[in-house]
Structure formats: structure tokens, C-alpha cells
Amino acid sequence: MTFRAQGLRAWLLQRLSAAYLALFTILAVGWLLFGEPVDYAAWRQLLGTPWISVLMALFFMALFFHAWVGIRDVLMDYVPHLKLRLFLLIAVAVLLLALAIWSALTLVSVYRP
């Protein structure tokens, strides 16, 4: 794949993830505004619903990918020093990968008693 196509792919995925994040945000805000307040048991039950887990997993994937492309663009634009930029890019990538693993483990943990 050429560099140009890679840039296009990131551009496209950034917009597709944005669309999913926007829809998920509307659902979440609606639930926050109009849903019943939950206690611990109800909260675990909610997150233990399979289709909610799927929506959440997709949300986290879209979120971390979206954050990666966005922060990458910001660093490429504002950090001209190459070594510093590379260091920051690696730090952000490691952080986002760690958060992705942590959130996946969290989503799965609800299914263990």
C-alpha cells in the first residue's frame, strides 16, 4: 500500500469512527438524562448484557482508534522536533494500547462472578 493510500485509510477510519462515536454518545447521553439512576447490582447487570457489551467494545475500539489518529495529527502538526515527536507518538500508542487491553478486560470481567 502506498503512503497516500495509508493516509486516506486513516482519514476514512477517523470519519467512520467519528460517526459511531457520535451515535453512541447520543445513546449514552439519552440514558444519562432520562434513565433511572443505577446501583451496583443494576450497573453490573446492564454491563453484563451481551448486546451492550458488543456496543461498548465497538465504542472503545472506535474511541481509541479515533484518539490515535487525532493525537497523531496534532503531534505531527505541532512537534517539529523529530526525536521528541517520535517519543511522544510511541508514548501515546503505548498508552492507548494499554487502555484498549484494560477496557477489554473490564468488559469481560463482568461475566465472571
Add this chain to the structure above:
Amino acid sequence: MPTQSARPRFLQLLQIRQPITAIVSITHRISGVLLFLALPFAVAALHLSLRSEGDFLRVQAWLAAWPVRLIGVLLLWAILHHFLAGIRFLLLDLDIGLSLKAARASAWAVLVAVGLLFVLLLIGALA
């Protein structure tokens, strides 16, 4: 690669009067970076809230604490702005509202809508 030139350089950021579209663009970036910085705390809160009842209550108490609430207000602005300005950028990418006049109008519309929703939600949260 950057070369030195004799051209005058004027980078007094506070004195350059940016067009409204540029202001919406840079605040989209700033709000995005703020939301990125909040991610580790959000994942940690989700993790703890599902781990045990004691941790769930602890997260609730943290979220109710004033310093956290203040950061929450900032993040509320960031989400509202990133969401609405983001929808505007998506529409621009689809070639909708590309004329200068329409782009300026939609930039103002985003700022006004963010301000209104922000105030409404704050009042709702306090009431």
C-alpha cells in the same frame, strides 16, 4: 525543509484576528486533546465501578467531589464542542456547506449551540 528567509514573521497569536472557522477548528483540536487526557481516568473509573460494591460507591463519591465536578464541567464543554464541531466537519467532508458564507454561518451555529447546551445542561445538573 525549513530555511531562513528575510520575510517578516508575525506570530503574535493573541493579536492575529482569526476567522471564526479557524477558531472552531482549533477549539475542536483543544477539546479533542482534553478528552484524550481524560481517557485513562474514564477507563479506571469504569474498571473500579464494576469491581466491587465498595469500589462502585468510591467512584460515585469521587465523581461527586468538587474538584472532579469542575473538571467534569470542562469535559462537558469539550464533549459538546467536539461532538457538534465534529458533525460540522463531517458535513464539510461530504461537500455540504463548503461555501465561505455557509461555513462561517455553521461555525457560528456550532459555537452558539455549544454555549446554549452547555448552559442548559449545567442548569439541569444544578436544579
